[in-house]
Each structure stands twice: as structure tokens, then as C-alpha cells.
Amino acid sequence: MNQAHFPDKIRTLPIFQGRFEANRLTTENVDIYFASYSQGTEIEAHQHNSDNHGVVTQGELILIVDGKEEYYSLGDWYHLKPHQVHAARFDRDTFIIExxxx
Incomplete structure (x- = not known):
């Protein structure tokens, strides 16, 4: 997916190698992902060791936690606690800063 949604300087950051497309900024205490998800992307249930916060900058995130779907759109923030099992779905092209x- 085209990362042009993010400014040129952001697109010069290292590419994240994972389940989604992103440029990554790494610091001692936090990794910041400028992520893009193509329409139709589904991410299976998984968990992270990290405490995750994110904001939708375009599109819509459908986050599935405890079998319940939660919808996040432009400007909405979400939070996932460490080891919280979750899945995600994207019915539209979506950009998120995580x-x-x-």
C-alpha cells in the first residue's frame, strides 16, 4: 500500500518487517509505527509484550477483543494492554500511528 499518507521524512524511517506495512522509529522505551493496512486486511488473534496505544489517521480499524468488535475511525485512540489477545480487520484502506x- 502507498505510504504517501505520511510525510516524506517519515517515509525515510526504516521499514518494519511484520504483519503490516510500516515505517518504524525506535527509541529506548517505545517503538513508533507509521502503519498502513490495505482494504480487506485481516490480522489473526495474537498478543504483544508491549503496552500499545494507537490513533487512526485515515480509514477505520475494527479491533476484536474478547470476541467483541470495536470500531475506531479518524482521530480515535485505542489501547491494548500487554498480553491482551486481539485480532484486527480493515474494511477500508487505513493508516494508523502506533x-x-x-
Missing amino acids: FWFK
């Missing part, structure tokens, strides 16, 4: 606190 903060994974170590």
Missing part, C-alpha cells in the same frame, strides 16, 4: 511501549 506506539508500542516496552
Whole structure:
């Protein structure tokens, strides 16, 4: 997916190698992902060791936690606690800035 949604300087950050497309900024206490998800993307149930916060900058995130779907759109923030099992779905092209606190 085209990362042009984010400014040029952001697109020069290292590419994240994972389940989604992103440029990553790494610091001692947090990894910041400038992520894009193409329409139709589904991410299976999983968990992280990190405390995750994110904000939708375009599109819509459908987050599935405890079998319940939660919808997040432009400007909405979400939070996932460490080890909280979750899945995600994207019915539209979506861009999110994610903060994974170590």
C-alpha cells in the first residue's frame, strides 16, 4: 500500500518487517509505527509484550477483543494492554500511528 499518507521524512524511517506495512522509529522505551493496512486486511488473534496505544489517521480499524468488535475511525485512540489477545480487520484502506511501549 502507498505510504504517501505520511510525510516524506517519515517515509525515510526504516521499514518494519511484520504483519503490516510500516515505517518504524525506535527509541529506548517505545517503538513508533507509521502503519498502513490495505482494504480487506485481516490480522489473526495474537498478543504483544508491549503496552500499545494507537490513533487512526485515515480509514477505520475494527479491533476484536474478547470476541467483541470495536470500531475506531479518524482521530480515535485505542489501547491494548500487554498480553491482551486481539485480532484486527480493515474494511477500508487505513493508516494508523502506533506506539508500542516496552
